Amino acid sequence: MEFPLYKKRDVAIVGVGTSKFGERWDKSLRELAWEAAVPAVEDAGIQGRDVQLVIFGNMSGGLFVGQEHVGALIADFLGLNPTPAIRVEAACASGGVALFQGYLAVASGLYDVVAVGGIEKMTDVPSDRATLALAGAMDSEWEAYFGATFPGLYALIAQRYMYEYKLSRETLAEVAVKNHYHGSMNPFAHFQFRTSVERVVSSPLVADPLRRDDCCPISDGAACVILVPAEKARRYTDTPIYIKACTVASDKLALFEREDITTLRATIEASRDAYRIAKLSPADIDVVEVHDCFTIAEIIALEDLGFATKGEAGKLYEEGETYVGGKLPVNTDGGLKAGGHAVGATGVKQVVELVKQLRGEAEKGRQVSNAEYGLAQNVGGSGATVVVTIVGR
Amino acid sequence: MEFPLYKKRDVAIVGVGTSKFGERWDKSLRELAWEAAVPAVEDAGIQGRDVQLVIFGNMSGGLFVGQEHVGALIADFLGLNPTPAIRVEAACASGGVALFQGYLAVASGLYDVVAVGGIEKMTDVPSDRATLALAGAMDSEWEAYFGATFPGLYALIAQRYMYEYKLSRETLAEVAVKNHYHGSMNPFAHFQFRTSVERVVSSPLVADPLRRDDCCPISDGAACVILVPAEKARRYTDTPIYIKACTVASDKLALFEREDITTLRATIEASRDAYRIAKLSPADIDVVEVHDCFTIAEIIALEDLGFATKGEAGKLYEEGETYVGGKLPVNTDGGLKAGGHAVGATGVKQVVELVKQLRGEAEKGRQVSNAEYGLAQNVGGSGATVVVTIVGR
Numbered sequence: 001m002e003f004p005l006y007k008k009r010d011v012a013i014v015g016v017g018t019s020k021f022g023e024r025w026d027k028s029l030r031e032l033a034w035e036a037a038v039p040a041v042e043d044a045g046i047q048g049r050d051v052q053l054v055i056f057g058n059m060s061g062g063l064f065v066g067q068e069h070v071g072a073l074i075a076d077f078l079g080l081n082p083t084p085a086i087r088v089e090a091a092c093a094s095g096g097v098a099l100f101q102g103y104l105a106v107a108s109g110l111y112d113v114v115a116v117g118g119i120e121k122m123t124d125v126p127s128d129r130a131t132l133a134l135a136g137a138m139d140s141e142w143e144a145y146f147g148a149t150f151p152g153l154y155a156l157i158a159q160r161y162m163y164e165y166k167l168s169r170e171t172l173a174e175v176a177v178k179n180h181y182h183g184s185m186n187p188f189a190h191f192q193f194r195t196s197v198e199r200v201v202s203s204p205l206v207a208d209p210l211r212r213d214d215c216c217p218i219s220d221g222a223a224c225v226i227l228v229p230a231e232k233a234r235r236y237t238d239t240p241i242y243i244k245a246c247t248v249a250s251d252k253l254a255l256f257e258r259e260d261i262t263t264l265r266a267t268i269e270a271s272r273d274a275y276r277i278a279k280l281s282p283a284d285i286d287v288v289e290v291h292d293c294f295t296i297a298e299i300i301a302l303e304d305l306g307f308a309t310k311g312e313a314g315k316l317y318e319e320g321e322t323y324v325g326g327k328l329p330v331n332t333d334g335g336l337k338a339g340g341h342a343v344g345a346t347g348v349k350q351v352v353e354l355v356k357q358l359r360g361e362a363e364k365g366r367q368v369s370n371a372e373y374g375l376a377q378n379v380g381g382s383g384a385t386v387v388v389t390i391v392g393r
Numbered sequence: 394m395e396f397p398l399y400k401k402r403d404v405a406i407v408g409v410g411t412s413k414f415g416e417r418w419d420k421s422l423r424e425l426a427w428e429a430a431v432p433a434v435e436d437a438g439i440q441g442r443d444v445q446l447v448i449f450g451n452m453s454g455g456l457f458v459g460q461e462h463v464g465a466l467i468a469d470f471l472g473l474n475p476t477p478a479i480r481v482e483a484a485c486a487s488g489g490v491a492l493f494q495g496y497l498a499v500a501s502g503l504y505d506v507v508a509v510g511g512i513e514k515m516t517d518v519p520s521d522r523a524t525l526a527l528a529g530a531m532d533s534e535w536e537a538y539f540g541a542t543f544p545g546l547y548a549l550i551a552q553r554y555m556y557e558y559k560l561s562r563e564t565l566a567e568v569a570v571k572n573h574y575h576g577s578m579n580p581f582a583h584f585q586f587r588t589s590v591e592r593v594v595s596s597p598l599v600a601d602p603l604r605r606d607d608c609c610p611i612s613d614g615a616a617c618v619i620l621v622p623a624e625k626a627r628r629y630t631d632t633p634i635y636i637k638a639c640t641v642a643s644d645k646l647a648l649f650e651r652e653d654i655t656t657l658r659a660t661i662e663a664s665r666d667a668y669r670i671a672k673l674s675p676a677d678i679d680v681v682e683v684h685d686c687f688t689i690a691e692i693i694a695l696e697d698l699g700f701a702t703k704g705e706a707g708k709l710y711e712e713g714e715t716y717v718g719g720k721l722p723v724n725t726d727g728g729l730k731a732g733g734h735a736v737g738a739t740g741v742k743q744v745v746e747l748v749k750q751l752r753g754e755a756e757k758g759r760q761v762s763n764a765e766y767g768l769a770q771n772v773g774g775s776g777a778t779v780v781v782t783i784v785g786r
Contacts, residue, residue, distance in 0.1 A: 028534060058482075060461050061454040062526065066537065068456075068484055071778065072774065072777035081642075082659060084640075090479060097477075104503055136455045137462045141421060148468040179495055248465070250469070250476060253466050253469045265475065266474075344518070380462055381462050382686070
């Protein structure tokens with residue numbers, strides 16, 4: 001489908017904020033929202049009353065903390081009543097679809113100042129209950145009911161991919177090693193320590209071939225961006241970052257229904273639309289954030305996004321090209337693996353990192369030099385929803 | 394706030410569908426979606442591939458059936474991949490905010506054919522767990538944690554209202570009697586039997602003064618509408634119904650934080666905006682759907698919407714004016730009380746009823762004669778989100 005059928009104007013990001021990601025025992029759901037939203041509002045130089053619409057992504061406030069009605073919770077706690085406040089959900093792509101909805105609201109000309117956020121508070125339940133909550137992102141009747149877990153589904157993907165494309169166990173581990181290296185330079189990251197291939201491949205087995213250190217952590221966190229029309233962006237900031245495209249595609253919910261599990265069709269569909277709308281190609285992208293819920297997911301994402309031919313993404317890791325300073329810096333904030341994966345927050349957190357990179361404001365040694373365009377890929381479940389966002393200076 | 398800042402075009406509803414509401418043991422979440430969406434698509438004379446965006450309201454797929462990622466589930470089961478499919482949530486106003494988002498998508502010019510739905514599958518869990526899930530719509534930390542339930546919160550509201558405005562127990566019961574009378578003529582209603590004031594006031598006490606028959610049931614159900622630009626509506630149907638306004642307002646999440654609990658400020662805010670945008674007043678409205686989760690809620694809604702002065706709505710019931718044939722027919726499908734309250738579906742189900750009324754297609758003897766304008770009020774929680782939609786021929 002040709003989208004947008006119509007666009008009144010371009011959209012700019014003029015403020016960003018993120019909470020520290022991690023096990024935030026001291027912070028409740030609403031306090032995490034505050035920790036991300038207030039810096040974003042301050043960064044944009046606006047006040048709460050300037051916000052005309054609030055859209056927050058959240059996967060499962062119900063199963064994690066017994067709180068639905070998350071939009072109203074946030075509008076109330078941030079003192080924004082009676083501003084409309086809506087929660088959107090697409091599993092781990094909840095943040096991405098929130099950005100998509102906020103983008104539409106501004107691109108359409110309907111709203112001038114929209115606060116888009118993502119949030120999840122996951123550590124208030126024991127890890128078995130968190131795993132059960134996360135299973136709500138898959139097909140509950142045809143996958144979860146029969147005992148599937150997310151590490152299990154991605155292990156199937158990894159097994160098949162490694163068999164088809166001869167990816168080595170060590171190369172797969174390089175994904176985690178690189179993301180921990182980047183995360184060690186990100187003060188907001190869940191894990192800020194480095195690791196090694198030896199440590200990853202000898203960490204406890206979770207679902208063969210995936211080991212503990214192939215899996216992203218269960219995190220608490222929130223992120224927020226402020227969107228305004230591009231034509232008004234300079235009123236708010238000297239360094240507006242423009243949304244060149246934001247697209248969503250859907251696919252079969254259950255893994256067994258797909259023709260090929262070594263690729264995410266929704267990534268291919270959404271990125272094809274995004275490149276067309278942005279009038280850009282993979283070669284134009286300087287910094288990438290992809291959804292590395294498991295190491296194998298990052299490998300597949302780079303191929304589906306057109307950064308490597310099928311079966312060849314591993315080479316980028318063997319050659320060290322996905323580090324800051326390489327040809328294609330990937331997950332410069334540590335990604336989900338080290339940066340943390342507060343599921344509903346992730347899609348927004350990725351874009352916060354791209355904005356920092358394009359502004360030249362990334363902390364410590366992880367700044368990509370002179371980045372002009374960035375791309376984020378945010379995945380729901382095992383790929384039934386994918387959001388692709390391209391931003392540029 | 395002046396909204397919309399900009400509107401490219403008007404929006405029409407050209408197809409509607411609803412499942413039977415009730416205890417649908419034989420139907421899963423995805424099957425309920427099918428039961429509502431397929432009639433809506435057929436009513437619009439389109440095919441699934443014509444749908445460009447899917448937005449479904451759902452309050453708590455996670456707590457009710459262990460299924461989040463509800464948009465993807467529906468797009469998959471309805472064969473709509475790779476069409477973007479997004480779930481939105483605002484507790485019991487989830488259906489209403491889905492309509493709001495769909496309205497924006499078409500009014501903005503960004504999309505030409507949008508399927509908006511609402512869905513909830515509530516009866517797969519025991520009623521105590523359903524009550525717990527519903528508590529996610531209130532402030533989980535400051536209300537639910539201390540033992541509040543929704544009947545409890547609305548009982549507080551009813552106690553205060555009855556004290557302040559001398560509303561009698563019998564008049565309150567008239568709300569339920571009228572809604573059961575209307576529901577008895579609606580083949581999709583959860584309860585299709587009539588009741589009496591005597592039966593309501595002698596039903597078991599739930600939370601004083603609210604009795605069982607003051608409370609809406611826990612229902613399974615789904616509803617769907619197809620939205621297109623008004624200028625293209627006649628391609629699809631001879632009886633387009635136009636969305637004259639669709640507005641959302643937020644308020645404090647917890648009841649104790651509000652200045653006055655006998656009124657919902659968000660209803661006042663959202664309806665004021667809606668009347669202004671639609672260029673209509675309460676006197677222009679011929680048929681009304683309000684959120685009667687408890688009998689007292691319907692009384693308060695009519696006052697907040699401007700259909701009665703504060704404290705006087707009871708008179709409309711004493712005089713029988715809210716029946717079909719009266720001055721102000723309210724909840725002609727049986728409302729939530731008899732029609733059923735599948736929470737995420739309700740905001741859409743209300744609009745399906747208004748469309749039937751305005752088309753002159755209401756079943757059996759509940760057709761309002763020559764209705765030109767209808768208004769729906771959909772409430773999240775105890776009023777932290779309210780959606781008001783005005784439709785016209």
